[in-house]
Amino acid sequence: MIGSHAAEFYAKRGDQVIALDNLMRSRLFGSKHKSVEYNWDYLGTYSNITRVVGDVRIEADVRKALGLGVDAVLHAAGQPGVFFSLQNPQEDFSINAQGTLTVLECVRSICPKARFVYCSTNKVYGQGIDALPLKEESKRYTFQGTLRAIPETFPIDQVGHTPYGASKYVADLYVQEYAHAYGLQTGIFRMSCIYGTRQFGFEDQGWLAWFIICSQKNKPLTIYGNGKQVRDVLFVSDLISACDLFFKSQIAHGIYNMGGGPDNTLSLLELLEQIKQNGLTPSPYQLSEWRMFDQKVYVSDISKVKKELHWQPQVSVREGIKRLVNWVKENPSLFP
Ligand SMILES: NC(=O)c1ccc[n+]([C@@H]2O[C@H](COP(=O)([O-])OP(=O)(O)OC[C@H]3O[C@@H](n4cnc5c(N)ncnc54)[C@H](O)[C@@H]3O)[C@@H](O)[C@H]2O)c1
Numbered sequence: 001m002i003g004s005h006a007a008e009f010y011a012k013r014g015d016q017v018i019a020l021d022n023l024m025r026s027r028l029f030g031s032k033h034k035s036v037e038y039n040w041d042y043l044g045t046y047s048n049i050t051r052v053v054g055d056v057r058i059e060a061d062v063r064k065a066l067g068l069g070v071d072a073v074l075h076a077a078g079q080p081g082v083f084f085s086l087q088n089p090q091e092d093f094s095i096n097a098q099g100t101l102t103v104l105e106c107v108r109s110i111c112p113k114a115r116f117v118y119c120s121t122n123k124v125y126g127q128g129i130d131a132l133p134l135k136e137e138s139k140r141y142t143f144q145g146t147l148r149a150i151p152e153t154f155p156i157d158q159v160g161h162t163p164y165g166a167s168k169y170v171a172d173l174y175v176q177e178y179a180h181a182y183g184l185q186t187g188i189f190r191m192s193c194i195y196g197t198r199q200f201g202f203e204d205q206g207w208l209a210w211f212i213i214c215s216q217k218n219k220p221l222t223i224y225g226n227g228k229q230v231r232d233v234l235f236v237s238d239l240i241s242a243c244d245l246f247f248k249s250q251i252a253h254g255i256y257n258m259g260g261g262p263d264n265t266l267s268l269l270e271l272l273e274q275i276k277q278n279g280l281t282p283s284p285y286q287l288s289e290w291r292m293f294d295q296k297v298y299v300s301d302i303s304k305v306k307k308e309l310h311w312q313p314q315v316s317v318r319e320g321i322k323r324l325v326n327w328v329k330e331n332p333s334l335f336p
Pocket residue numbers: 001002003020021022023024025026036054055056057076077078079080095099119120121122168190191192193194195206
């Protein structure tokens with residue numbers, strides 16, 4: 001999803017874009033239906049996007065995509081599901097950690113001056129977030145006290161992360177290391193919930209799209225916990241703007257928490273209300289036990305990225321949800 005939006009953004013600007021993907025998203029989530037394949041075909045309509053079906057774990061595939069070198073790399077390929085990682089920790093590691101090292105090493109040998117952005121995750125902070133005191137309101141939890149959001153300096157060590165959080169953090173560390181040891185110009189975006197059109201949400205990943213798709217199909221949902229869990233959410237076009245600003249900047253290396261920030265947060269129960277306001281009947285849902293690895297509240301402190309990249313989110317939660325609902329409504333055949 002993120003990669004396809006970035007590819008479209010640069011293609012529309014007239015750049016030559018190369019997209020590398022092994023098209024495994026549907027398999028990762030046990031879906032028989034098309035997901036990434038739709039976005040792949042969509043990118044095929046641009047004559048200045050070259051698509052390479054390949055695996056980030058295979059050096060020859062990454063070398064083929066990089067060719068004689070590129071100006072900028074957005075590394076968005078990954079295994080993004082927590083549940084998959086718990087069931088398949090070795091494959092999760094190979095894709096997220098080993099795959100990232102392969103990409104870094106190929107960039108170092110072919111085009112070490114390329115600007116590089118890595119899609120990391122808030123899960124690197126792990127369960128340390130859950131130790132923070134919370135206030136329970138009627139539709140959501142909030143942080144108690146003066147803390148409004150999680151900064152990049154939040155402690156990471158000596159807490160549970162899930163294998164996904166661990167494999168992404170290994171990759172995050174290597175992206176840091178390739179800046180320190182080899183001088184690669186790397187930006188690390190530790191992202192909260194990124195959502196947008198052309199997002200094929202599943203129960204395990206892409207919750208906002210998943211809730212909307214289920215509502216469109218009138219398919220029952222399971223809410224783990226009580227639905228008051230909160231995330232800051234960022235529409236994908238705002239993420240791509242931040243990425244572009246990092247590419248254009250002179251910043252040698254930076255780590256940024258990336259999301260909608262405290263002004264763009266949403267609980268699951270609030271999402272159901274917004275779905276209704278956009279003309280869909282929210283799915284019926286059943287409540288189930290909390291999942292131990294779900295942070296109850298995560299909100300990114302985006303003051304660093306705002307300051308250093310002169311960036312801020314442009315798409316409000318209300319507007320972003322409207323765009324995603326409309327896209328799902330306009331494409332019912334994609335969700336059989
Ligand atoms: N969307 C979010 O809310 C969010 C939040 C935090 C972090 N992230 C990270 O951002 C990245 C992109 O997320 P997304 O939402 O676009 O997910 P996505 O699943 O749409 O994109 C990931 C792509 O990687 C491809 N892929 C998987 N394994 C591969 C491999 N071995 N080689 C090549 N391609 C492979 C998949 O087919 C898929 O198209 C992921 O790394 C994810 O961990 C996403």
